Amino acid sequence: MGYSLTALNQSPKKTATYADLEALPPHVVGEIIDGELIASPRPASLHARAATLLATALGGPFDRGTDGPGGWILLYEPELHVVGQVLVPDLAGWRRARMPEMPDVAAFQLAPDWVCEVLSPGTVTIDRAHKMRHSAAAKVGHTWLIDPAATTLEVYRLDGDGWRLVQTYAGDVTIRPEPFDAVELELGGLWSR
16 A cells, blocks of 8 residues: 655645735745745846846837837736736736726736746746746736846747747847837847846
8 A cells, every 4th residue: 555755754735825925024025836835035136137127128118108119018026816826927018908007906817918037046947837837827928038147038929728939039139029029129238237
């Protein structure tokens, strides 16, 4: 007869609650993924710099419509309550056609149209293996993965129930990555120090 190690040696894992998330110290980013409380430290400098510069580059033309088409609401680290998960992407964007006005809420129940994760050694597995799966289940249209150490951007498009890699960009190139292909993006600017 077989016994599980959980049954013999340890109690089963407790499913995390929102109260567990609220009890985290303010210097961490908390998420609940697959019932597990995930606490990540605040981003390191290369991560924070890439996210800040990307938000700046996209914000003018797409959120405010300055020298670009507008039509988006872009946010840094919004809390998403989608498909039974609590996710906090580094950046997220909603087309104004789906969310004409940003609500005054602590967390969004409407899945974004685009999310961007800036990869760090401590979060790469969570971002790739877990958050991408749940973003696909929530029908997020595009996911970007930025790796500031490798100076790469991977662009994924939702294709049915999973992701299709559209393009990988590297280094200091000028690109038009979807869904923000109406305006050029200088990728090298994300790596500037």
